[in-house]
Amino acid sequence: MKKYLIAGLLTWMPLAITIWVMLWVVGLMDGMFNGVLGLFDTLVPGLVKLKDIPGLGVLVTLALMLLTGVFVTNIFGQWWVQQWDRLLNRIPIVKSIYSSVKQVSDTLFSSSGNAFREAVLVQYPREGSWTIAFVTGRPSGEVAAHLVGEHVSLYVPTTPNPTSGFFLMMPKSSIKPLAMSVDEALKYIISMGVVAPPASAVAQPEEADPNRRG
Known part of the structure; x- marks a missing residue:
């Protein structure tokens, strides 16, 4: 009986957690959409009835992001983004939060950036x-001026929640690059080492050369 219960649990648990996360994301988007509808309900009576349509908040949010992306990728849209940035950067407290989050997001999601592009062993x-x-x-900057030799910035995630972790600066010579992808490394961390990367992703050690002299 215990064996069958564990087998059933292992079968349904990944699906249940996936559905739970997706429902949380959908609920978050619907909550934001319903909040906006509440603000405009006094101007347009009956607008709040759109809250009863399930999933409409997700569609509206995706459409809004798509339209925003189209708008900010042209010269006119970029000018408006610059003006918006200047405005927020003049507001005390807000400028610190906004500028920090913007720099991090631009670095992480930029196609030309190197952040979170490589997993290493330390x-x-x-x-x-x-x-x-x-x-x-x-x-x-100032930090690099105090470091001797070539260093790299590292993020060490915690297990099983990789959204929290530690920021380290270590000599490049002390890290070992890994052949596994970032996704495979995250699975390895979240599973606490249970879900190992496939053998094809593991770098094979070099065979010893019989003609090489030590």
Whole structure:
């Protein structure tokens, strides 16, 4: 009986968690959409009835993001984005939060950026203890001036929740690049090492050359 219960649990759990996450995302989008409808309901009576249509908030949010992307990719839209940035950067407290989030999002989601493009192996939290980290860039500015040699910026995620973690700056010579992709590394971290990457993603050690002299 116990064996069958565990087998059934392992079958349904991934699907249940996936559905739960998707419902949370849909609920978040619908909540934002319903909040906007509540603001405009006094101007357009009856607009709040659109809340009863399930999934409409998701469609409207996706359409809004698509239209916004089309708008900001042309010269006229870029000018408006610059004016918006200048306005928010003049508001105390708001400018600190907005500018920080914008810099991080631009770095992470930029197609030309290197953030979270490579998984590496590092010794953390002590020598002899290894964990997986993601390269987020290189130290710069005043911080780089105090570091001797070439360093890299790393994000070490926690398990099983990779959204929290630690920011480290380590010598490049102390990290070991991994052949696995970022997605495979995240699966490995979230599963606490249970879901290992496929053998094809693991770098095979070089065979010893019999003609090489030590």
